Amino acid sequence: MTAAALPPDAKREPTLWEALLPIFVLIALIALTIVLFGVDAADGPLQVALLLAAAFAGLMAMRLGYSVAVVRDAAVGGVSS
Numbered sequence: 001m002t003a004a005a006l007p008p009d010a011k012r013e014p015t016l017w018e019a020l021l022p023i024f025v026l027i028a029l030i031a032l033t034i035v036l037f038g039v040d041a042a043d044g045p046l047q048v049a050l051l052l053a054a055a056f057a058g059l060m061a062m063r064l065g066y067s068v069a070v071v072r073d074a075a076v077g078g079v080s081s
Contacts, residue, residue, distance in 0.1 A: 011065035022060055026053035 029049035033041045058071045 014060070014064055018060060018064070022053065022057040025056050026050075029053050 026049075029052055030046065033045045033049040037043075037045045054075070058075070061071045061074075062068065
């Protein structure tokens with residue numbers, strides 16, 4: 001069954017590339033932030049890069065069939081632990 005043929009409430013496991021893509025985005029955003037801002041990256045721009053990478057990972061999870069509520073609960077659970 002392809003991803004397009006899945007029912008709207010079905011969740012699927014990510015492929016290897018779908019699992020690695022958020023990590024690559026995180027690395028690229030951090031590297032870009034350090035290149036652009038140097039040692040001043042820790043003063044704020046780095047947090048923006050981390051937030052964008054987290055948003056990208058959330059969007060990937062929703063693409064795999066997880067609802068906004070599930071992604072939100074996982075994020076809150078990860079931060080609170």
